[in-house]
Amino acid sequence: MIKIGVIKEYKKPFDSRSPITPSQSKKLNDSKDFSVSIQESNIRCFSDEEYLSKDVEVCKNLNHCDVIIGIKEIPTNKLLKNKTYLIFSHTIKKQRHNRILLRKIINKKIKLIDYECLTKNNRRVIAFGKHAGIAGAYNSLMGYGIKNGNFKLKRLNKFHSVKKLYNQNRKLKIREPFKVLLTGTGQVSKGSEELLKSFKIKKISIQDFLKKKFKIPTYTVAGSSNYYEHKNKKEFNRSHFYSNPKDYISTFKKFISETDILINGTYWNSNSPRLFEENQLDKNFKIRVIGDITCDINGSIPCTKFASSIEEPFFDYCLKEKKIKKAFSSEEGITMMSIDNLASELPRDSSEYFGQKLTSEVFPLLLKEDEPVIERATITKDGKLLKRYSYLEDYIN
Numbered sequence: 001m002i003k004i005g006v007i008k009e010y011k012k013p014f015d016s017r018s019p020i021t022p023s024q025s026k027k028l029n030d031s032k033d034f035s036v037s038i039q040e041s042n043i044r045c046f047s048d049e050e051y052l053s054k055d056v057e058v059c060k061n062l063n064h065c066d067v068i069i070g071i072k073e074i075p076t077n078k079l080l081k082n083k084t085y086l087i088f089s090h091t092i093k094k095q096r097h098n099r100i101l102l103r104k105i106i107n108k109k110i111k112l113i114d115y116e117c118l119t120k121n122n123r124r125v126i127a128f129g130k131h132a133g134i135a136g137a138y139n140s141l142m143g144y145g146i147k148n149g150n151f152k153l154k155r156l157n158k159f160h161s162v163k164k165l166y167n168q169n170r171k172l173k174i175r176e177p178f179k180v181l182l183t184g185t186g187q188v189s190k191g192s193e194e195l196l197k198s199f200k201i202k203k204i205s206i207q208d209f210l211k212k213k214f215k216i217p218t219y220t221v222a223g224s225s226n227y228y229e230h231k232n233k234k235e236f237n238r239s240h241f242y243s244n245p246k247d248y249i250s251t252f253k254k255f256i257s258e259t260d261i262l263i264n265g266t267y268w269n270s271n272s273p274r275l276f277e278e279n280q281l282d283k284n285f286k287i288r289v290i291g292d293i294t295c296d297i298n299g300s301i302p303c304t305k306f307a308s309s310i311e312e313p314f315f316d317y318c319l320k321e322k323k324i325k326k327a328f329s330s331e332e333g334i335t336m337m338s339i340d341n342l343a344s345e346l347p348r349d350s351s352e353y354f355g356q357k358l359t360s361e362v363f364p365l366l367l368k369e370d371e372p373v374i375e376r377a378t379i380t381k382d383g384k385l386l387k388r389y390s391y392l393e394d395y396i397n
Helices: 022-031 048-052 096-107 129-148 162-171 187-198 206-211 238-243 347-366 372-377 387-396
Strands: 002-006 034-039 057-059 067-069 084-087 111-114 179-183 218-222 228-230 248-250 261-264 289-292 314-318 323-325 334-337 378-381
Touching (some): 002 347, 022 034, 096 387, 129 162, 129 179, 129 187, 129 261, 129 334, 129 347, 179 187, 187 218, 372 378
Parallel strands (some): 002 034, 034 057, 179 218, 179 261, 261 289, 289 334
Antiparallel strands (some): 314 323, 314 334
């Protein structure tokens, strides 16, 4: 039997999501392969009482557990030696702020499994992408409504569930003829599209998006082949693009004059071309609101200078001065939304979705030895970086 412990979230601003719900915890306990303990918390979206009502142990510490699971990074002074941790460690891209965390994990001989690295057939097994997409698309529309003054949406914290959110959206009639561009075709984009459909916003083809005008709000979905091309005009190959992004250039310019709201959920790494460059941000740049769900700082969206917050979701990028300014301070500026923990705005629904994937697709793999999915996602073990992550050596030294 594997003893699973759900850690209290410590990172500020506090995250109220949980990797598993009370009902999922009970189901694991009933399986006899796992036992679940929940560390006491007064900020989790499911109360301690909800877990207790399912006969799930709630305790002060998780010293007795074998595998400790959470959402965000864990303070170094809270790490327990020789345990296995499943978290989003935010270390695989050499994020500067987590360098000390990875060092401490190695020093304490912790086996670190990162959710982000759990993959099958080159696709992630588990993520909060769908709910990040829902929240990001909603906030982007809300920002556009504030900017133009033509409609007003409530903050997401006014809704207890996605179901209640969608019930509101179906009753609202947004008639302004704006165009929304969704970039990416993964779970983030699918969540964003689901949100737009709840408002009955019409989906159109990319060709119509670029060529036609409409009297109603519309949207289209663009994949990487629609805004990147090979430098030598070779046929676009998705796998080749991901392996050799330096061989490609951006063709996003054609969307700039036709898009009112850009919702960015595209894959990007530091070797990929940006969608557009900062020198293209001039008076001819027509995009009024950008919801950068991927939130790669100075990444695919060069005006994403920092992550905004749930408390203050928006800021403006001044086209003339190329500077960050207060949100909605100028009609000419681009209003940015770059919250990096969007799924936290829908904590119960996103926890339910994440936990279902975790309990059905990941936990059974923990019972097997040398399971490839787990091995690929294991960053550290026995005080060392595993070979797959040896590129992080210079990061921790």
